[in-house]
Amino acid sequence: MSSPTPAPRLIPLLVVLASASVLGLAPILVRLTETGPAAAGFWRFAFALPLLCLLVARPGGEGLGRPSRWMLLAGLLLGLDLSVWHYGIVMTSVANATVLCNLTPVVVTLVGWLVFKERPARLFILALALAMGGAFAMAAAAEGGQGTNPVLGDLLSLSVSLWYAGYFLMVKRARTTAGALRVTFWATLAGLPLMGGVALVLGEDMIPATTAGWAACMAMGLMHVVGQGGVAWALGRLPTAITAVTILIQPLVAAGLSWLIFGETLTIVQALGGALVLAAIMLAQWSARTKTGATPEGVAPA
Template identity: 55%
Template sequence: MSDASRDPAGGRALAVLVFGAAVIGLAPILVRLSDAGPAAIGFWRVGFALPLLGLLALKSDGGVGPPNRFALAAGLAFACDLGFWHYSIHFTSVANATVLTNLTPVVVTATAWIFLKQRPAKLFVAAVALAVAGAWMMAVGRGAHAAGANPPLGDALALTTAFWYALYFLAISAARRSTGATRVMFWSSLASAPALLVAALALGEPIFPSGPGGWAALVGLGVMHVAGQGSIAWALGRLPPATASVVVLIQPVVAAILGWLLFAEALGPIQALGGAMALAGVVLAQAASRKSRPAG
């Protein structure tokens, strides 16, 4: 994940970003298979990832280096993101929790426009609208038949997660201007771990899984964190955050398909159409970003 060379066309960065988003689509499945508390699962996810991230930083950057303030801020945002999201997965369907969380492009695009002066092209705004509309259709397509113990609460938690995920995206993007991807991931994960553990203890959650299957799922989450979020962090050093936030809408499509295959959370025609619209929005966003690269 070295930053020795830049990718002006963004082709390689886009491919890595798509890969990372697809890998992260496995996360809600592994969360469902883990039998610890929601915040505790987040703690184990980043905890198992830290040794791997340290080794990668040593290999690519010569070590973890000093902490980056934006990476630390990203870690705190990510702790909130995981905590809210994991609770949403417990209360609503995998598809709903993942799709509503990934309404992040609205927040990221608006913030990048207002504060970072990254004015989006009209075609890009249209692509965001199409992708978000598709994501929303996937979430509401179940109607009264939504899976989960308390779908309205789970959906509300997932919507809140979108705000934290947007802050995470913007902080990672800022950190990547001066720091390598593995270092950023190490320090952000290190900042996330104690916050998640404190939250799990304060909420009285079970910290340890009860069986080997739960431990296997937690280790899988750690590996997925390194491969998925690491790829996204690397790509954020080469792509505008608004563009990247739209591309990761591939994640809920992957999660919805896996939820259908593994948990019998069937996709109705409205959800299928929504998934197609979300993917079309991603493709359109990339076409728009190639025609007019945002300044800065």
């Protein structure tokens, strides 16, 4: 019997685009939870866990199994990522917070190249530079007066790129031996106490004041399952650098929603920067077509 044909790259690419678009809801929902920033992350994890458990433990599913060290490290890094980023969302504009934290591709590309031997094509490096240029344009051109402390918020959001890159790389390693839902479940469980601990130490409001706040918390849980689960699935089938560039669609979604919901203006330069990011994503995917079409090493079951 012949071995099954590897899934085409188009499918995981579409999954990443859809997942990143869903994750673009995160900064909007954080502001609507009526809790502290880290507490919002705690409820995100808490509401996601029951659904993840049902999906992993369902008949015919992969089962919970035991977590690998990569899964636990991914959870700790994701907890650090969200703890810092949620404060950035409150202190600066949604567009800035989302764009600056997505400088992740720079870190991911370098580590993937040096550690995992995923050498990027020259055209991909050009796409990465264009994407970063577009991201900086979106952040630098934002109008002032958005958020409680824009400068500190920008710095916090920028630091998140390191934690998010670490999360990406740990998930990539975890996916060599486990499916996406199992990885996402254990990473979420590992990050839950960290998020709760940060919220308590900083004296945040833990409980939403209204039904709308609770609805936002539950929506974050569903968003986490769909968004992070989709990214984890794609990381088993795409190079980390390609995935990291593709999720730059997330700031565009967040910026558009913040304009509609919070009235945060989107300047012409920001709009042009967003268009540049989209063009860079397409260029990065086109550059990948010059590589072998084989499935990445260590692909795990879905």
